[in-house]
Amino acid sequence: MIPSDHFVRFYNEVFKFLDERDGLRPYYDQISRHQELHCLEWFRRDGLKGMYDYWEHIRIEENCEMEQKLLPDRLYFRMSRCPSLSKVLDCDAEPCAKYCDHCAGWVLPLLTKCGYYYVENIIGRKTPECVSVITPSKEVAEEVQKEYLSSAVEENTVFSNLDNWEEVERNKRS
């Protein structure tokens, strides 16, 4: 048994294997479908409050140092110490250079299906911190993305599903 405590270190080995084969994207999609088991109906039913409750449970179980703010038009996260990247950095095996991408990798398809926008700034690939916003509003998402891009220090650290806005809007209505 790989202890649940060590899953992310195994995950890191899987990412390195897949990245060498250009295989990360289809794997993220598979993980996203797996996460639907935990989240899809909950998020569709309870919206931002359901997402707040899910990530509050994650904050406790995964030992995150994270602040969440639930506002009428958005859910805001600030992770000041990500336990996942922290473990991968505290590991005798080499970290995958794209380790942080997995978070947006599974969250974006899930939230797109739920009809929500997600914008994330991972800040730095060796810094266990990030900020993100979930919102049903395209205008809010665009404003947040602009802000994150203007403050980005490293390249390719801002992720969003704004390119799929038509799908988000369609799923919002279904």
Added chain:
Amino acid sequence: MLRYQEDNELHLDFHGTTNTTLNYIAENYGVEALKEILRKTGRDVYKSIHEKLVKGDASELLEHLNWFYFREKGKYQLTVEENRIVLEVFECPAIRHLRKLGLEPSPHVCLQTSEVNAGMCENSPWRSEVQVLGEGHCIQTFTKDAGK
């Protein structure tokens, strides 16, 4: 002394993601690729255990097995002799949690044990074996080659 010894909250749902990952790699890249990733995890992630085993020292392996099966409330018995370690797991915490989540355990679920153990023992005087006796029930044996 353990290189990794978490003692805070547990997120057991990671067993579900491991299960999905085992199936994904086996289906898309083959079982041999999955075994190699798991053996590499044994060698590289558990470098500290591996390096001690290469020197013949199983102390960290013993602590690792005991700590994580205890922490995840597994039902197990650990028997230690000079050149032989036997861990009988009567109820695997990973499989128990998969069932709780309503997930079918991957046909490759026990490879995470057999291949990680094999990776930790690679190029050492220790060799590992896993006998699966039933769902969630296995015997993991580590044997030190005589004379090494």
